Amino acid sequence: MRRSASVSTSLWFVALAVVCAFFADLTISAHDPWGELARLFSGLLTPDLTRTDYLAEALVRTLAFAFVGVGLGAASGFALAMVFGSRIVRTFCAFIRAIHELFWALIFLQFFGLHPLTGVLAIAIPYAGVFGKVYAEILEETDPQPRDTLPFGTGKIIALLYTRVSQAWPQLVTYTSYRLECGLRSSAVLGFVGMPTLGFYLESAFAQGHYSAVGALLLLFYVLITTLRLWVRPKLVPLYLMVAPFLLGSGLPIRWQNVTRFFTEDIVPAPLRGGEGWSELGPWLVELLSTEALPGIWNTLVLTQIALVLTGVLTLLLYPLGSRHFTNRLTGPLGHTVLVVLRSTPEYLLAFILLQLWGPSMLPAVIALAVHNSGIIGHLIGRRSNDVTLRPDAPTGIERYAYELTPRLYGPFLAFLFYRWEIIMRETAILGILGIATLGFYVDSAIQEIRFDRAMVLILITALLNIGVDILARWLRARLRLKHTAQSEP
Amino acid sequence: MTALALDGVVARYGDLQVLGPLSLELVRGQTIALVGKSGAGKSTLLSLMHQHWRSRGVALMPQDLGLVPTLSVYHNVYMGGLAQRSSWHNLVTLVRPYRHDVAQILPVLQTLGIDHKCWSATGELSGGQRQRVAAARAIYQAGEVLLADEPASALDGPMAETVLGALTQTYQTAVLAMHDVDLALRFSDRVVGIADGGIALDQPTHRVQASDLLSLY
Numbered sequence: 053m054r055r056s057a058s059v060s061t062s063l064w065f066v067a068l069a070v071v072c073a074f075f076a077d078l079t080i081s082a083h084d085p086w087g088e089l090a091r092l093f094s095g096l097l098t099p100d101l102t103r104t105d106y107l108a109e110a111l112v113r114t115l116a117f118a119f120v121g122v123g124l125g126a127a128s129g130f131a132l133a134m135v136f137g138s139r140i141v142r143t144f145c146a147f148i149r150a151i152h153e154l155f156w157a158l159i160f161l162q163f164f165g166l167h168p169l170t171g172v173l174a175i176a177i178p179y180a181g182v183f184g185k186v187y188a189e190i191l192e193e194t195d196p197q198p199r200d201t202l203p204f205g206t207g208k209i210i211a212l213l214y215t216r217v218s219q220a221w222p223q224l225v226t227y228t229s230y231r232l233e234c235g236l237r238s239s240a241v242l243g244f245v246g247m248p249t250l251g252f253y254l255e256s257a258f259a260q261g262h263y264s265a266v267g268a269l270l271l272l273f274y275v276l277i278t279t280l281r282l283w284v285r286p287k288l289v290p291l292y293l294m295v296a297p298f299l300l301g302s303g304l305p306i307r308w309q310n311v312t313r314f315f316t317e318d319i320v321p322a323p324l325r326g327g328e329g330w331s332e333l334g335p336w337l338v339e340l341l342s343t344e345a346l347p348g349i350w351n352t353l354v355l356t357q358i359a360l361v362l363t364g365v366l367t368l369l370l371y372p373l374g375s376r377h378f379t380n381r382l383t384g385p386l387g388h389t390v391l392v393v394l395r396s397t398p399e400y401l402l403a404f405i406l407l408q409l410w411g412p413s414m415l416p417a418v419i420a421l422a423v424h425n426s427g428i429i430g431h432l433i434g435r436r437s438n439d440v441t442l443r444p445d446a447p448t449g450i451e452r453y454a455y456e457l458t459p460r461l462y463g464p465f466l467a468f469l470f471y472r473w474e475i476i477m478r479e480t481a482i483l484g485i486l487g488i489a490t491l492g493f494y495v496d497s498a499i500q501e502i503r504f505d506r507a508m509v510l511i512l513i514t515a516l517l518n519i520g521v522d523i524l525a526r527w528l529r530a531r532l533r534l535k536h537t538a539q540s541e542p
Numbered sequence: 543m544t545a546l547a548l549d550g551v552v553a554r555y556g557d558l559q560v561l562g563p564l565s566l567e568l569v570r571g572q573t574i575a576l577v578g579k580s581g582a583g584k585s586t587l588l589s590l591m592h593q594h595w596r597s598r599g600v601a602l603m604p605q606d607l608g609l610v611p612t613l614s615v616y617h618n619v620y621m622g623g624l625a626q627r628s629s630w631h632n633l634v635t636l637v638r639p640y641r642h643d644v645a646q647i648l649p650v651l652q653t654l655g656i657d658h659k660c661w662s663a664t665g666e667l668s669g670g671q672r673q674r675v676a677a678a679r680a681i682y683q684a685g686e687v688l689l690a691d692e693p694a695s696a697l698d699g700p701m702a703e704t705v706l707g708a709l710t711q712t713y714q715t716a717v718l719a720m721h722d723v724d725l726a727l728r729f730s731d732r733v734v735g736i737a738d739g740g741i742a743l744d745q746p747t748h749r750v751q752a753s754d755l756l757s758l759y
Contacts, residue, residue, distance in 0.1 A: 198621075200592070201608035201676075203683050204599055205625035210632045214621055218610045218636075 058466055058532050062364070069361035072354040078418065081411035088409045095263020099271045106253055111272055112299050114239045114249040117168075119296035121175025122235035126228055128176065129183020134212070136188035149181030150474075150518035152482040153238045154400070155492070155511050157245045158499055163314040165307065168300035171247040175238050179231065186227055194219040225286065233280055237398040240273060244400065244485070248301055251401065258408055266405075277396040278389075318504040325505070340506055344498075345513050348484070348491035352517065355414050355490055356477045359421035363476065364469050366426035367433060368458065370394075371465075374434020377442065377457060391434065394427025399479050400486075407486055417483045417490075421476055429468045436464050467534035470525040477521050481514045491517070546595050546687060553586045561586050561739050568687065568717065573710050575730035575747070576719040579759045582736040584719040588689050591717060601683045601713070603690040607676040611665025615656060615675050618664050619647050622683030650678045653708055655701065669696040677705045681712045688713035692720060703728075723755055 082088060101107065135141050157174035164170045198215040206214075217224070243251025250273055257265035284292075317325060323332035372378035373387030399420045406416030437457050446456050484492025491514045498507035528534075552562035561583040568574065576584045585605055592602050601622070602608070609618050616639060623643075624632055635643065651657040654674040659667060664675055673696045680688055693709060694702035702722075706729045710716060717734075720726040726733065733750045735743030735758040743754050 195608075197604060197606055197608040198610050199608075201602050201604060201679070202621060203601065203623070203625040203685065204596055207624075207629050207632075210624055210629050213633070213636060214613070214617070214624065215610060218613045218617075221612055 058462060058534075061528065061532060062466070065357075065364075066361055069357050072357045076354050076358060076418075077413045078358075078415045079413045080415060081413060082409060085410045092263050092266070092405070092409065095265075096267040096270065098264050099267035100262070100264035101268050101271075103265065103268070107268060107272060109248065110243075110250045110253040110269060111276065113247070113301060114236060114243075114273075115276070115292075116296045116299035116301075117171045117175065117242060117247065117249055118232065118235040118239040119292050120172045120300060121239065122179055122228075122232050123293045123296070124172065124176035125179025125235075126183050126231070128180035129187055132180060132184030133187035133191060136184060141184070145181040145184040146519050146522065147181070147515055149178045149185070150478065150515035150522070151178060151511060152478045152492075152514075153178050154241065154245060154482045154485060155495065155514070157242055157247070158485075158495065158507070159511070161245060162318065162499070162504060163306075163311040165304050165310070166246055167303040167306050169306065170303075171239070171242050171249070172300065174242060175235055179235065179238075183228075183231065187224065190220045190223045190227065191216045229280070229284060232284060233277055233396075236273075236277060236280075237396070237401075241398050241400045244404065248303075254401065255404070258405070274393060274396055278392055314504065318502075319508045321505045321509075322503070337509070340509060344494040344506070345491075345510060347489065348481075348494045348510065349513065349517060351414075351488070351493075352477065352481050352484075352490040352514075355417055355421075355483075355488070356473075356480045356521075358414070359418045359425075359476050359480060360469065360473055362418060362422035363425040363429065363472065364465075366422050367429040367465065367469070370426055370430035371433040371437065371461070372453060374431050375437040375457070377437055377440070377452060387434075388431075391427050391431040394423055395431055397424055397427070399424040400483065403483050403486055403488075412487050414488055417480065417486075417488050420483070421479055425472050425476060429465065429472060432468055433461050433465050437461055463532075463534055466532065467529055470529050470534065473525045474518050474522040478514075478518050481517070546591075546598065546600075548591065548594060551590050551594070553583070553590055559739070561590070561736075564741050566591075566734065566741065566744075568715055569732075571714045572732055573713075573716045573718065573730045574732045574734050575726035576717055576734050576736065577721075577723060577726055577755065577758060578736035578742075580721065582758075583739060584736055585691050587736060588691050588717065588719050591689050595687065595689075598687075599685045600687045600689055601680050601685045603676050603680045603688065603693050603709075605691040605695075605719075607672055609664045609672055609676055609679075611663065613664060614661050615651065615659050615664055615667070615678075616644070616647060616661060618675050619650065619678045619682050622679040622681075647678075647682060650681050650708075653681075654678050654705060670698070670701070673697060674701070674705060677709055681708055684712050686713070686715060688716040688718075690716065690718050693718060694725065695721065 132141055132145055136145070153174045156177050157170055160170040160173055164173075194216045198219070199211060202211050202215065239247075240250035240254075243249040243253065244255055246252065250269055254266060254269050257263075257269065321333055321336060323329065323336045370391065374391050376384065379387050402423060403417050403420035406419055410416055440457060440460055442452070442456055446452060481491040484490035484494065485496045487493065491510055495507050495510045495514070498504070498510060547565070547567045549565045550563040551565075553560050564587075576587065578584050588602075592600060610621075617636070620635060620639070620643060627635075631640070634640070648657055648660065651660055654677060656671055656674050656678070659671060664672060667675065673694070677693060680690065688709060690709060694705050697705055702725060706718070706725060709718075710729050718726065718730065727747055727750065730747050733743060733745055733747050733755075734741055735755070737758050742758060743750070745754065
């Protein structure tokens with residue numbers, strides 16, 4: 053029997069992941085992982101909601117950074133979308149979105165310090181790159197004819213607003229609110245590098261073993277995200293955007309001499325800074341590549357491959373939870389909630405928790421990435437399956453899953469998975485900050501050692517790696533003829 | 543008096559020449575009915591005219607109507623007047639229309655029998671209603687020359703006459719591409735027939751014979 057190209061490609065990916073698993077450290081090294089896990093669950097079940105002072109502060113700051121960052125990112129992204137036809141703009145957007153918000157935060161921390169600007173820009177810059185691309189795609193798909201009927205002399209911006217933007221408005225709103233949800237996750241995670249958001253409080257609660265405080269923080273975070281549609285109303289958004297900048301807190305003042313020093317000294321490669329000349333730059337780079345970049349790239353690729361395949365497997369297992377073909381009135385909302393909780397949990401946060409419980413290895417990262425991403429794709433595939441109409445005599449149970457729905461949904465499933473490939477790689481790199489030896493580990497170490505020149509080169513390599521995977525994923529999607537449009541963006 | 547003219551224009555799809563070379567003069571105050579069998583090139587000729595004359599304030603009512611389904615009927619009609627207002631005025635109108643603009647647009651909608659749909663999303667309307675919105679937009683634009691492609695194809699008898707009447711009253715110079723020959727003859731001063739990629743008939747309406755038209759189909 054001849055296999056389809058999609059199945060063959062999938063099998064190659066699985067085989068590669070199995071090979072990678074031999075090279076990966078997937079052990080549990082903690083002394084009492086299950087006891088710790090039990091204590092965490094008991095903390096989650098008995099959340100301590102009485103500490104209203106820091107809980108409120110964590111929530112308000114998380115919201116404020118998300119709104120200002122996403123708002124700024126959306127506005128800049130919209131401006132970039134207007135000129136997205138230019139190759140320079142497309143490359144610029146690809147570059148700024150290829151660098152994870154935590155890397156941006158680490159960079160800005162070096163010269164803005166713990167100033168709110170660090171958190172805001174760390175979200176706004178990569179989000180502007182994403183918004184620029186997706187907004188441009190959404191606007192591109194609108195009907196161009198209304199533009200032809202406009203009277204001669206209509207201004208360009210007004211024409212754009214009345215024709216393309218008006219047509220795309222529902223998709224633009226849906227996508228932006230999805231991004232706001234992502235922004236909340238990003239904002240929460242920024243706490244792990246010192247911003248006063250949820251992650252900051254979560255890390256200290258963990259460090260002190262206050263699992264009930266961890267439970268309370270997580271619970272509030274889930275409530276915040278699951279009720280997003282209730283409190284983020286189009287009419288209220290301008291109000292939120294106006295108030296949010298005043299709720300960022302004052303942080304520490306910016307020392308402008310740090311900013312100047314960062315650009316004129318810190319990031320200049322050591323041989324040039326030390327006056328050793330260009331001839332020493334080559335050996336410096338070779339040393340950096342061989343001792344840090346290459347091991348970092350290797351680990352990033354290995355972890356990404358395993359996490360990607362596990363995400364796929366978990367998605368195929370989980371999507372029935374979001375499908376009307378497998379659930380009823382009672383189990384439907386329950387399944388939906390499970391998927392929402394999985395996708396709402398930032399992978400960084402989950403990896404952090406699992407690392408505390410299981411000890412350092414790649415396993416927590418693999419599980420965190422797979423759980424979060426399969427929650428997202430499972431939700432989308434489940435929703436897609438609801439559009440499928442089955443004949444009245446269609447089989448039920450496992451036959452329905454294996455013969456009716458999964459084959460029909462396999463194309464969109466692969467399209468979404470390949471789309472997330474680059475995102476998984478970006479996350480894999482960043483999880484290095486937690487101690488897993490991916491590129492982020494070397495970036496973080498370089499920053500700790502105040503060797504920003506090395507950190508910048510490694511961040512650049514990470515960005516190029518992401519861009520490379522994005523191009524490969526796009527090529528695969530085109531080769532397998534997997535349709536994927538802006539509206540279906542996860 | 544010549545209002546606008548095309549001289550030896552050609553339309554191509556890739557390497558294939560589908561129309562022309564042809565020349566045509568529009569006389570001020572004259573309504574031309576563009577007739578010919580389906581696929582003869584009426585829409586292509588209209589689109590050529592629009593490309594050539596757009597900068598001279600020519601209004602277009604395309605066959606696909608060119609409406610924005612997510613916007614209200616009011617906003618779609620208002621788009622006909624965008625060039626006459628300041629950017630700020632147009633921007634505010636997107637959120638909250640000005641009363642005096644509403645007072646100008648409502649009578650146009652009343653004439654075409656869709657004033658009750660003024661604030662409905664255009665995408666929710668029937669084909670005939672949407673065609674009337676496109677006509678209202680052209681009427682509100684009120685330039686000198688109108689190019690309309692099948693402006694009444696989705697309308698029944700009396701409403702088709704109302705729409706064509708309102709359009710020809712607003713625009714003294716117009717080119718109407720139409721498949722309904724009876725209506726075309728009734729609302730035009732001159733008939734231009736398209737066949738085999740060129741102009742096969744160009745006569746004042748009162749001189750057109752049935753045999754002339756039959757030769758086109």
